[in-house]
Amino acid sequence: MATLEVKDLHVRAKEEEKEILTGVNLKMATGEIHAIMGPNGTGKSTLSETIMGNPNYEVLSGDILVNGQSIIGLPVDQRARAGLFLAMQYPAEIPGITNAEFIRAAINSRRAEDDQMPIPAFLKKLDHTLKTLDMTEEMSERYLNEGFS
Template sequence: MAVLEITNLHVSIEEKEILKGVNMTINTGEIHAIMGPNGTGKSTLAAAIMGHPSYKVTEGTIFLDGANILDMAVDERARAGLFLGVQYPSEIAGITNAEFMRAAINARRPEEDKISVMNFIRKMDEKMAVLDMPEEMAERYLNEGFSGGEKKRNEILQLMMIEPTFAILDE
């Protein structure tokens, strides 16, 4: 069982302290919901966990399976098993959904154990069927021209394909 442990976390953005001593422990398989009005720090917490450079951790720790992730870059945190679904996903022209997801899956695998094209296609077809997504979604550019619902469904597809240890959905 993996553990994400946040202790006495203080986070500032533009010199304004937003989080003031957050503590929580999350084990794999658990679901935690953080609720509150706008401006209370929900998105700040998500951004700080993933290492967004605009958010400065001024105090506290974040450990993933006993390893301090505060010194890790965003991509290292993702490879370690963290996933962040954001409120407004960026559109990226020129990169298809399939290309993006295969690269994300392979980034978490050893160089000598990349997912084969056939296994990737099989897995993607299976997950898209579960989500009742049309096949052409795989070849569309990442979030480009997607409706709000398509973006959310695409994020769930990413979760199902990448299989992170912890998913943070900032909705």
């Protein structure tokens, strides 16, 4: 089971002197649901941005671990490859790129140039996954983030 663990995390925005996160601890395992709630300005977005590696935030001390391995200092793409993903409440719609095209590009980005997933194999896997998730094919043909919230 995969885990995300935040240990005694202290963070500040690089543009500010003030520490925003002051000793945050959190442990989550695959399949668990957690809600982080609080008024504006309490560090919810700072925590998520720091976990994903936004360079506008500086980790003063503490650690962020994925499956026991520190991700502090890793670039965003390596954090994503470790299994992290940050979804925004109102993502920008990208007309002209379908969800299916985006997913195939994401899959192929992890494969060698000479081992790209062929379209027929991708479509077969996509159909199987859509059935598993009880989603219609229409969703895969929508433009990226169209109608999402």
